[in-house]
Amino acid sequence: MTAEPSTAQHLFDGVPFEPGAAKNDPILVADGVRRAFGGLVAVDVDHLEVQRGAITALIGPNGAGKTTFFNLLTNFDEPDTGSRLFEGNDLAGVSAYKVANLGMVRTFQLTKSLSKMTVIDNMCLGGTGQTGESFFKALFPFLWRRQEAEITERADALLERFKLSHMRDEFAGTLSGGQRKLLEMARALMVKPNMVMLDEPMAGVNPALKQSLLDHVKGLRDEGMTVLFVEHDMDMVQEISDWVVVMAEGRIIAEGPPESIASNQAVIDAYLGAHHDSALDLEAD
Amino acid sequence: MDWGAIIQNSFRGFIGEPFIYFSLAAMGLNMHYGYTGLLNFGQAVFMAAGAYGLSMAVVTLGLNFWWGLLLGIVVFPLLLALIMGVPTLRLRADYLAIVTIAASEMFRIIARSPSLDRWTGSSDGLTAFANTFYDFNPFDKQKRYFFGLFIGNQMWVVLIGWIVLSIVVLIVWMTMRSPWGRVLRAIREDEDAARSLGKNAYWFKMQSLMIGGMFGALGGMFRAIGTQSAQPQNFITDVTFFAWVALILGGAAKVGGPIAGAAILYGILNFTDVFLRQLVENGYVPESVMDGTQVGQVRFMLIGLGLILLAIYRPQGIFGTKEEMALDDR
Amino acid sequence: MGGVQLVATFARARRGVLAVVVAFLVLLGLGSNGPVSAQEEGGEVKGSLVQKNEEGERVGVPSVTFRAFDESGAEVASTTTGEDGAWSMVVPEGTYDILLDVETLPDGVALRNPDKNPAQVTLIDGSSKSTLFPLGEPEESSAGGNTVIQLIVDGLKLGLIIAMCAIGLSLIYGTTGLTNFAHGEAVTFGAVMAYLLNNAGVFGVQLPLIPATIIVVVICGGVGGLFNRTVWRPMRRRGASLVAALVVSIGFSIFFRYVILFTFGGRAKRLRDYQIQEQWDLGLFRLAPKDLVLMIISIAVLVGVASALQLTRMGKAMRAVSDNRDLAESTGIDVERVISLVWIFGSALAGLGGVLFGLTESINWEMGFRILLLMFAGVTLGGLGTAYGALFGSIIVGLFIQLSTLIIPTDMKNVGALLMLIVILLIRPQGLFGRRERIG
Structure with missing residues (x-):
């Protein structure tokens, strides 16, 4: 873990370390996003821009509204007010599935590997624009067989890269927790996204697999994808993120490169408020 | 006791008309529940849509038989799927369950209502609309066929039924091996996952509801053609659960599951039916315990009991495997 | 089972189907020439x-x-x-x-x-x-006074009965997540038991309706508790899925319904007591004394239930479990005990609702199933899983059913309520009192 990490921090040249800072080339912009459950305001974010081509971490103590905000950004939930722009497309009223087709794909905190389907079926499902997904065309295999072969080939290549080839024809339900995370990430890549949103990619992953997962996430950036992830594991945040966004009580309280965050007073206060006996250790679970 | 009649009737149940009606209905449910995870408790209404689509076209609207087929197999089931699906397919699974069962009740009330008699024939239903179908009958009406099980007209219904059933099986088998079927199975497993990968889960669920509904309508239409009558009591709410028992018995998410289930179910039902009737007729069971009309009620009890026992003890059905699909999945 | 094996299974199935089709075609040619039996x-x-x-x-x-x-x-x-x-x-x-x-x-x-x-x-x-040949005068008696007000009174009466039955349905849903389709049969069971005690009599004694009703309520509560103990609790323990539980409840609904048909018969019957009563003409509407008593009882029971839910420890626990089971459990509430009581009280109320419904209309084997669908409409309107929502939703459904007869034929009045159910889901699926999060 001490190896010199590759970074994309140069992309943030000239960006101030403050909440709501404007980025040099934002891919995703959220403005005035607010979501309340009953009387409880879960998310109230004035402004957030996510830099293209970098790995951004979204952290914060429990109940900070990270996952809710994440759901709002991926359109799995609708905000009460506010706008979200992805690549210049307004996401208001756009169905969640269309967001994926725009090039933003997400994973879930509790992995959603489709356990009664085989690993390869899980992968092929991710292929977009499939001819065989029309009922009538499905009845004529010659219309989609060639495309299916291409998709399967791509899926096999990804399985190889994520070291899941040996499980290819097993039901996804038989995979271990870490393997499911890998499968979910590989499956997301089948969509050929520009931006990958990972909801707690390290949760429940055994330590042996963590390093390989980290490498895969960095690999995504090196291929030109933008990554935003929610995480509790500070090792991971420190090691791979280029930029960190900290939330507390539904708001963004700090932004900056990982080194700047640990010493940020607002962040320390937020974590101290939540865990009064854990001082500067940011590893709040 | 006439054991010959008992065996003959049981065998007739195994392959005969009700087997065809309910195989088709259960094939539809398999599309809904087995492959997509939709809880449709109103398959009887889809069956009624087929029966009434044909009969109302011919009797009420005076159209010919072929327009009746179009109305019964395509138009009515699609409309029904839209009515039931649009409000519920965005919501949790039990809302579809409630709406479909409510639709069954609505059908019963509307179809029996005397105020709509000139459209639906109310309680008596509509009759004599399938003459065109029987005009093509190559079998001799006066003769018996297939081990003497079916007379000419019945043989014609059963033969066409088997053919249609084979086509439906082929369609299900083909589509379930295609990317389309893969999306349905993904939605069954986890709708959000499918959505996160860019699949329009709502529209796929709607397609599943429509196509499974059309299979059900085919089943209902055969039932109407077989008796040349479309009557409300043939499509009451409980009829849906004959198809459900057939599906769970055979094993959901298996292409042949519903067929095996329907065959076994109707073998058992016909056996108990004839067996009990014989017991009553021959005085083995005193009138005070059970009379002729009560025998018919026993089959409904068996259906209820079958659902309970299967759901608790054998959720994957007789031929299914737990790994692939069982009623017990979350 | 791997993909290869799956394909092999399909292939086997295909060969099997083929073999069967060939066999059929061969056998068709062997059609015998026996005479057609007179029976057909x-x-x-x-x-x-x-x-x-x-x-x-x-x-x-x-x-x-x-x-x-x-x-x-x-x-x-x-x-x-x-x-x-x-x-x-x-x-x-x-x-x-x-x-x-x-x-x-x-x-x-x-x-x-x-x-x-x-x-x-x-x-x-x-x-x-x-073919039906109805005898005698038509059953519908023309309402006196102002029709709209008469319908509102009738609707209120119906709505109160639906509400009483629906509270159990809603609470069971809230606490266990089960949509209990057999709840309608608890209603029928209550009515049939009342008929048994009041008309047929036990040991030759025909009980007056009031003590009979008390016994019925106790029996229904007991049966509900027993049902939870012997069927639902073991299923919860085994971690059975909600779909499996749903199907089991439908199985019980059908089974009980036809057992009741088998024993009680298919004809509608009426209770012996309070059957023939002169209706009071109150100018704006007519009302039989029994209907007034019935409405007072319903309101008293519903107010009692509402205040119990609001004020007593157990009532608060029920609402807490309904709201968030895990959270309630972590604060030390004995969730299983709460669920037990929900079953007992819910079933007892359903039984009482059955008796009251039997009193104002008649008793038949599928009355509970019909009411169940109206309960669904009421509960959905109010918001699934909320006790008060069920109450108000049901009353609105009752009013809606009666008032809809101004426009649609009386024999189709329930269609209006069920149609309303669909429309609610279309425009406000969380119901009037539910929250958006519950339905997703």
Whole structure:
């Protein structure tokens, strides 16, 4: 873990370390996003821009509204007010599935590997624009067989890269927790996204697999994808993120490169408020 | 006791008309529940849509038989799927369950209502609309066929039924091996996952509801053609659960599951039916315990009991495997 | 099972189907030439001639003659009704006029629609057709006073009964997540038990309705608790899925319904007590004393339930479990005990609702199932899983059903309520009082 990490921090040249800072080339912009459950305001974010081509971490103590905000950004939930722009497309009223087709794909905190389907079926499902997904065309295999072969080939290549080839024809339900995370990430890549949103990619992953997962996430950036992830594991945040966004009580309280965050007073206060006996250790679970 | 009649009737149940009606209905449910995870408790209404689509076209609207087929197999089931699906397919699974069962009740009330008699024939239903179908009958009406099980007209219904059933099986088998079927199975497993990968889960669920509904309508239409009558009591709410028992018995998410289930179910039902009737007729069971009309009620009890026992003890059905699909999945 | 094996299974299935089809085709050619049995030739026309006796019970009219005439006007068959009023004739395929011989009717009994005698029926081979000849005056009595207000009062009465039945449904859903389709049978069970105690009597003693009702409520509560203990708790323990539980509840619903049909019979029956009551004419509307008492009881019970939920420890616990089971458990609430009590009280209320419904209308084997659908409409309108939502939703459904008769025919009034259910889901699926998060 001490190896010199590759970074994309140069992309943030000239960006101030403050909440709501404007980025040099934002891919995703959220403005005035607010979501309340009953009387409880879960998310109230004035402004957030996510830099293209970098790995951004979204952290914060429990109940900070990270996952809710994440759901709002991926359109799995609708905000009460506010706008979200992805690549210049307004996401208001756009169905969640269309967001994926725009090039933003997400994973879930509790992995959603489709356990009664085989690993390869899980992968092929991710292929977009499939001819065989029309009922009538499905009845004529010659219309989609060639495309299916291409998709399967791509899926096999990804399985190889994520070291899941040996499980290819097993039901996804038989995979271990870490393997499911890998499968979910590989499956997301089948969509050929520009931006990958990972909801707690390290949760429940055994330590042996963590390093390989980290490498895969960095690999995504090196291929030109933008990554935003929610995480509790500070090792991971420190090691791979280029930029960190900290939330507390539904708001963004700090932004900056990982080194700047640990010493940020607002962040320390937020974590101290939540865990009064854990001082500067940011590893709040 | 006439054991010959008992065996003959049981065998007739195994392959005969009700087997065809309910195989088709259960094939539809398999599309809904087995492959997509939709809880449709109103398959009887889809069956009624087929029966009434044909009969109302011919009797009420005076159209010919072929327009009746179009109305019964395509138009009515699609409309029904839209009515039931649009409000519920965005919501949790039990809302579809409630709406479909409510639709069954609505059908019963509307179809029996005397105020709509000139459209639906109310309680008596509509009759004599399938003459065109029987005009093509190559079998001799006066003769018996297939081990003497079916007379000419019945043989014609059963033969066409088997053919249609084979086509439906082929369609299900083909589509379930295609990317389309893969999306349905993904939605069954986890709708959000499918959505996160860019699949329009709502529209796929709607397609599943429509196509499974059309299979059900085919089943209902055969039932109407077989008796040349479309009557409300043939499509009451409980009829849906004959198809459900057939599906769970055979094993959901298996292409042949519903067929095996329907065959076994109707073998058992016909056996108990004839067996009990014989017991009553021959005085083995005193009138005070059970009379002729009560025998018919026993089959409904068996259906209820079958659902309970299967759901608790054998959720994957007789031929299914737990790994692939069982009623017990979350 | 791997993909390769799966494909092999499909291939086997395909070969199997092929073999079966070939076998069928071969056998078809061997069609035997045996004669067609008489049993399947011709069609059956049948019916059941009934009238109401003094107790309002429907009884058969025996020894009335029916005749069937073919299109040429020749009589092809005739029959007379049996002790139970049932009659049936088997005639060849064709169209017939079925005539009830008015001469053979008992004195003082007349057809309701003399112009519909004879009735025309068309029969085909193997079919069976029921033909009804209703006797006596129409059952619907014209409402006095202002129709709208009368309908509001009737609607309120119906809504209160639905609400009483629906509270259990909603609380069971809230605490266990189970949509209990067998809840309707608890309603029927209550009504049938009341009939048993009040009309048939136990050990030769016909209990007056009030003590009978108390016994019924206790029995229903006990049965509900027992049901939870023996079926639902073990299923929860095993971690059975909600779909499996749903299907089991439907199985029980069908099973119980037909057991009740088997034992109670298919005819609607009325309770012995408080059956014939002069309606008070209150100017704006009419109301029978029993209906007023019924409404007072319902309101008292509902207010009692609401305040119990609001004020008592157990009531608060029930709402807490409904709201968030895990959170409630972590604060030290004995969730299983709460669920037990929800089943007991919910079933007891359903039983009481059944008795009251039987009192104002009549008792039949599928009344509970019909009410169940209205409960669903009410509960959905109010918001699934919320106790107060169920209450208000049900009352609105009751009002809606009665008022809809201003526009749609009375025999289709329930359609309006069920249609409303669909419309609510379309525009506000969380119901009037529910939260958006519950439905996703």
